[in-house]
Amino acid sequence: MAATAKRKTKSTPKTADSGQLLKYYHDMLLIRRFEEKAGQLYGMGLIGGFCHLYIGQEAVVVGMQAAITENDTVITSYRDHGHMLACGMDPKGVMAELTGRRGGYSKGKGGSMHMFSRERNFFGGHGIVGAQVPIGTGLAFAHRYLENGNVCLTYLGDGAVNQGQVHESFNMAALWKLPVIYVIENNKYGMGTSVARSSAQQDLYRHGQAYGIPGEQVDGMDVLAVNAAGDKAVAHVRAGKGPYILEMLTYRYRGHSMSDPAKYRTKEEVSKMRQEHDPIDTLRKHLLEGQHSDEAGLKNIDREIREVISAATEFAQNSPEPDPSELYTDVLAEA
Amino acid sequence: MPIKVLMPALSPTMTEGNLAKWHKQEGDAVQPGDVIAEIETDKATMEVEAVDEGKLGKILVPEGSEGVKVNAVIALLLEEGEEESALKDGGSQNGASQSGPVVSTTAPERPASDEGQPGPDRPVDAQPPQVRPASPLANRLAEVGTEEEPFRGETVTTTVREALRDAMVEEMRRDPSVLLMGEEVAEYQGAYKVSQGLLEEFGPKRVVDTPITEHGFTGLAVGAAYYGLRPIVEFMTFNFAMQAMDQIINSAAKTRYMSGGQMGCPIVFRGPNGAAARVGAQHSQEYSSWYAHVPGLIVVAPYSAADAKGLLKSAIRNPNPVIFLENEILYGQSFEVPKDPDFTVPIGRAKVVRSGADVTITAFSIQVGQAIAAAERLAEEGIDAEVIDLRTIRPMDTATIVESVKKTNRLVSVEEGWAFAGIGAELAAVMMEQAFDWLDAPVARVTGADVPLPYAANLEKLALPQPDDIVKAARAVCYRS
Numbered sequence: 001m002a003a004t005a006k007r008k009t010k011s012t013p014k015t016a017d018s019g020q021l022l023k024y025y026h027d028m029l030l031i032r033r034f035e036e037k038a039g040q041l042y043g044m045g046l047i048g049g050f051c052h053l054y055i056g057q058e059a060v061v062v063g064m065q066a067a068i069t070e071n072d073t074v075i076t077s078y079r080d081h082g083h084m085l086a087c088g089m090d091p092k093g094v095m096a097e098l099t100g101r102r103g104g105y106s107k108g109k110g111g112s113m114h115m116f117s118r119e120r121n122f123f124g125g126h127g128i129v130g131a132q133v134p135i136g137t138g139l140a141f142a143h144r145y146l147e148n149g150n151v152c153l154t155y156l157g158d159g160a161v162n163q164g165q166v167h168e169s170f171n172m173a174a175l176w177k178l179p180v181i182y183v184i185e186n187n188k189y190g191m192g193t194s195v196a197r198s199s200a201q202q203d204l205y206r207h208g209q210a211y212g213i214p215g216e217q218v219d220g221m222d223v224l225a226v227n228a229a230g231d232k233a234v235a236h237v238r239a240g241k242g243p244y245i246l247e248m249l250t251y252r253y254r255g256h257s258m259s260d261p262a263k264y265r266t267k268e269e270v271s272k273m274r275q276e277h278d279p280i281d282t283l284r285k286h287l288l289e290g291q292h293s294d295e296a297g298l299k300n301i302d303r304e305i306r307e308v309i310s311a312a313t314e315f316a317q318n319s320p321e322p323d324p325s326e327l328y329t330d331v332l333a334e335a
Numbered sequence: 336m337p338i339k340v341l342m343p344a345l346s347p348t349m350t351e352g353n354l355a356k357w358h359k360q361e362g363d364a365v366q367p368g369d370v371i372a373e374i375e376t377d378k379a380t381m382e383v384e385a386v387d388e389g390k391l392g393k394i395l396v397p398e399g400s401e402g403v404k405v406n407a408v409i410a411l412l413l414e415e416g417e418e419e420s421a422l423k424d425g426g427s428q429n430g431a432s433q434s435g436p437v438v439s440t441t442a443p444e445r446p447a448s449d450e451g452q453p454g455p456d457r458p459v460d461a462q463p464p465q466v467r468p469a470s471p472l473a474n475r476l477a478e479v480g481t482e483e484e485p486f487r488g489e490t491v492t493t494t495v496r497e498a499l500r501d502a503m504v505e506e507m508r509r510d511p512s513v514l515l516m517g518e519e520v521a522e523y524q525g526a527y528k529v530s531q532g533l534l535e536e537f538g539p540k541r542v543v544d545t546p547i548t549e550h551g552f553t554g555l556a557v558g559a560a561y562y563g564l565r566p567i568v569e570f571m572t573f574n575f576a577m578q579a580m581d582q583i584i585n586s587a588a589k590t591r592y593m594s595g596g597q598m599g600c601p602i603v604f605r606g607p608n609g610a611a612a613r614v615g616a617q618h619s620q621e622y623s624s625w626y627a628h629v630p631g632l633i634v635v636a637p638y639s640a641a642d643a644k645g646l647l648k649s650a651i652r653n654p655n656p657v658i659f660l661e662n663e664i665l666y667g668q669s670f671e672v673p674k675d676p677d678f679t680v681p682i683g684r685a686k687v688v689r690s691g692a693d694v695t696i697t698a699f700s701i702q703v704g705q706a707i708a709a710a711e712r713l714a715e716e717g718i719d720a721e722v723i724d725l726r727t728i729r730p731m732d733t734a735t736i737v738e739s740v741k742k743t744n745r746l747v748s749v750e751e752g753w754a755f756a757g758i759g760a761e762l763a764a765v766m767m768e769q770a771f772d773w774l775d776a777p778v779a780r781v782t783g784a785d786v787p788l789p790y791a792a793n794l795e796k797l798a799l800p801q802p803d804d805i806v807k808a809a810r811a812v813c814y815r816s
Contacts, residue, residue: 073562107595114593123561124594128585134551135586138558145514145540145564165582168551175546330596331630333654335682 016224018292024066024223025287026301028058028280031082033309034091035254038081038098042258046317047098050127051112054082056253059279060185061086063226064153064246067234071148075123075136076155078113079185079252083155087122089115091308095316103319107326129190130156130163133182137169140180140243151179151237159190161204170243174211177242181233182208184247185220191256192264205247213243220248221277224286251277337411337421338387342396343374344405345381348612348664352376354400354409359391365412372398372409377496378528389414393422486641486678490671498640498672499529499605499661502647503567505676507537510565513651516543516556517569517606526571527607527666553579553604557586560602565651570606573622573660587656588631603650605659608636609700609751610799612664616787621752623699626658627729627761633682634728636660638703640670642726645680653682660728662701685732687739691721694809695739697762698749699725702800706749709805718813728758736762737769744775745812749805754782776812781805 016024035053042051054061057079065074065086076083084094089105097104097115105115113127123139126132136154143150160166161184173180184204188195195202205215214236218229226248233244251273255262262270287293342352356373359365365385372383392413396403403409411422493501507513514537519526521534521544534542545552549570556566570576576583587600609621626634633655637643643661650657672678688703689710698706703724710720721739725731740746746766748759759780766778784798810816 075558105595106593106597109595110593116590116594116598118597123558123598124590126586128581131554131581131586134554134582135558135561137551138555138560139562140558141555142559142562142564145559146562165550165554168546168548169555171546171548172551172555330592330594332633333591333596333599335649335653335655 016227020066021283021287021290021292022297022301024059024062024227025280025283025293025298026305027062027065027086028223028283029301030091030305030308031058031062031085032280033305034085034095034312035081037309037313038095039254039258041095041099041313041316047112048100049111050078051098051258052079052256053254053258054079054252056273056278057185057187057220057248057250058082059223059226059283060183060220060248060250061155063223064181064183064230066227067230068151068153071121072150073121073123073136073139073143073152074155075132075139075152076125077129077132077157077160078125078127079157080113080115080125084115084117084120084122084125087117087120089117089120089122091312092315095312096319099316099319100321101316101319102322102326103315107330108322109326109330130160130166132156133160133163133166134169136182137173137178137180140173140178141176143179144176149238151181151234153181153183155183155185157190158184158186158188158195158204159193159198160184161207162199167207170208170211170213173243174208174213177240179237179240180243181230181237182213182243182245184245185250186247187250187252189252189256189264192260192262194264203247205245208243208245213245215245215247217247217249220250221273221279221282223279223283337392337413337417338389339408340371340383340385340410340412342403342405342407342409343381343383345374345376345379348667349376349378349405350667351402351404354396354398354403355380357394357398358382361391361394363391365389365391374403377531385412387412387414389417392417392419486673486675488678489674490641491674492669493640493644493672494667494669495637495640495643495661496527496529496531496666498644498670499647500531500533501672502644502651503530503533504536506648506651507533507541510651512563513565513567514541514543514559515567515569516545516552518545518547518571520544520569525569527663529661529666530569549575549578550582554582554586556602557582557600560587560600560656561590561598563601565601565603567603567605567651570604572611572618572663573606573608574618574620576604576606576622583626583632583656583658584629588629591655592631599654600656601654603647603653603657603659605647605650606661607663607666608660609662610783610788610795613790613792613795615790619788621750621783622658623660623728623750624752624757624761626660627731627758628756631656632729633657634660635682635726636662636700636728637680637726638665638698638700638724640668641672641678642680642686642724644672645678646682646726648679649682652679657682660700665701665704668704680726683727683730683732685735686724686726687721687735688724689720689722691719691743693719693721693743694745694747694813695721695723695736695743696747696749696805696809697723697725697736699728699758700751702749702751705800705802706805709802709809712802712806713809716810716815718809718815720809725758731761731765733765733769736765740766740770741773744773745809746774747779747781747805747808747812749781749800751783751800753785754780755785757782776814779808779812781808 093105100108115125139152219225359371370382389412393411396409520530521542524531610619696706748762763778
């Protein structure tokens with residue numbers, strides 16, 4: 001089979017209506033503000049352990065989520081707060097899980113990296129690099145088995161691409177034509193190691209070529225480009241043609257986790273991305289120039305989001321810690 | 336002196352087979368490499384090639400014969416110049432004698448075969464493979480069971496291999512979300528022929544041949560289970576499951592807890608565990624204590640065919656991840672199994688397979704047979720041993736063991752795995768905690784030797800628990816010498 005991958009740095013954005021554009025703006029800003037607040041709460045000692053923020057990458061998950069239906073399934077790694085919000089999970093429940101309270105999605109027993117919502121078809125939240133990829137492939141296997149027409153979006157980072165199990169998954173997905181889209185969020189650094197220092201093939205969408213999986217590179221800082229590529233991939237996969245790889249060129253502004261001094265990149269590199277490619281600023285400009293909204297309209301969205309985040313924060317601080325009796329529950333299900 | 340042609344073994348655990356066809360007849364000239372016969376077992380067929388040049392002097396086992404023992408003399412080959420009268424000497428040892436000097440055997444190409452691993456030719460002077468046939472007592476297990484309601488319906492003699500297959504077939508008929516996946520489970524009919532006939536009945540959608548990619552297909556099956564399917568994952572052996580350990584522990588075992596009870600992972604991981612026969616250190620490890628260590632997993636290790644069937648059915652219906660540890664040597668052993676298709680065995684219940692008053696011996700999987708054999712010998716010495724088949728390792732049925740120890744005041748724990756942090760170590764701790772005042776002797780452990788399993792037949796035997804070791808341990812805790 002000839003390799004069908006092709007390089008594409010910028011998809012042609014489809015024409016989205018004002019309502020759709022404003023939803024993108026809303027959803028990206030919700031994630032941004034949520035993550036900023038999570039960073040603050042971490043600094044105050046209200047969130048413990050590991051906390052991986054999604055700031056800078058919002059366009060990826062928002063653009064992709066708009067390409068699927070609510071019956072489709074989503075799974076990702078540990079940088080997962082943005083994915084949960086994009087799936088429609090309640091910010092209160094997500095934030096309360098970060099603070100380890102009983103109102104959290106996992107009753108406080110999972111934490112930042114381990115949250116799920118069967119109702120929203122979000123299957124985690126996985127803490128081991130690459131482990132979510134065979135699992136997502138298995139969700140796609142279940143879709144095909146049950147013939148329900150759904151697809152699975154499996155997100156992974158640039159660091160995960162070098163995991164053996166990711167390639168094992170690519171092989172099985174292509175072999176069995178499973179309805180799965182692998183969304184590689186290439187934010188250029190697997191923790192502190194750049195893609196150039198870790199991947200022999202730095203065009204990550206090409207990692208599926210050996211298995212004949214079509215793939216393309218997308219400007220992951222542009223929500224419209226992401227959504228257009230997502231639509232195309234979803235159509236391919238839903239038509240039963242097997243898996244698809246989308247490599248999203250994106251960037252995280254914050255460190256790998258909260259404790260990252262970020263010595264592996266310059267301040268200039270980060271500020272250049274923020275100033276020139278910020279997905280929210282870009283869309284905001286587009287909204288105003290295209291007269292989809294005005295300053296007052298956008299300000300209303302900002303205010304509404306601040307209220308949601310403030311309510312989530314309050315809930316996450318006031319929700320009690322899990323009852324000690326919860327220590328031994330949920331290990332096994334009753335037969 | 337005529338050359339003896341012996342019944343070859345297709346695999347290290349084969350004990351007998353059928354002589355399907357003779358390709359050469361008496362009086363035919365034979366060159367090395369000529370196919371002279373065809374043999375078959377329930378797992379495979381194989382051609383027997385001549386190693387020596389000569390004339391087929393006498394066929395001792397006619398074609399169509401069943402149950403021919405490995406290493407039985409099946410024909411005599413006359414060397415050049417040898418007269419037919421020479422057959423009288425060799426012919427006098429007709430039949431199934433496995434002892435005596437082996438002049439020569441056919442050297443069958445060992446198929447790349449049961450284990451899916453390319454193997455060396457079987458050494459020409461190989462001893463018969465070590466097998467531990469089920470003792471007569473073991474065959475009566477279905478009747479002597481005391482733990483659950485004794486089964487009073489009709490039974491049928493079944494091998495462990497067939498019992499496992501029957502369990503899967505019945506559960507797949509019952510629930511369309513049950514499927515089987517693994518290496519060689521479909522078209523090959525199972526590396527050990529456990530999934531014989533499943534592809535034919537259920538098709539490739541539900542009986543899925545995977546690539547050799549344990550980490551990947553284990554994670555894939557876990558994902559399918561998250562969505563509500565009930566996969567049975569066959570590992571060709573549990574040794575290969577180490578490749579998939581992260582998915583088993585981190586993704587299958589921990590997810591219910593990490594999700595606050597929201598998610599489930601109804602999945603069965605099954606396959607042979609522990610030593611087979613002469614397959615060396617990397618293919619012989621016994622994993623029960625590894626898996627039993629992990630909260631969120633259920634670990635089952637049956638001995639009899641009835642328990643294999645009943646427990647596998649319970650495992651498939653269980654909403655949790657279940658590690659189902661089988662044993663290659665047990666696959667071919669026969670036991671009575673209830674015919675009732677609704678027969679199941681509850682997870683988490685040990686079984687007293689032999690009642691006794693003097694010492695309690697616990698074992699699981701193939702070691703139950705060793706323990707029963709030891710108990711029979713102890714009886715001859717006047718020591719009345721109670722043998723408990725643990726059946727489920729986790730959750731451990733400590734109540735049954737404690738109850739027994741309160742009666743016998745002594746415990747010998749038998750396991751094939753290593754002693755350090757093993758099942759016996761756990762049992763010793765449980766006895767300290769729950770039966771301390773009833774113990775009249777320290778708990779004794781009979782375990783595999785603390786080494787990677789050696790290949791040499793004598794060393795392998797030394798490394799694995801033998802009935803003798805159990806007898807000695809039982810005598811010691813009874814203060815008899």
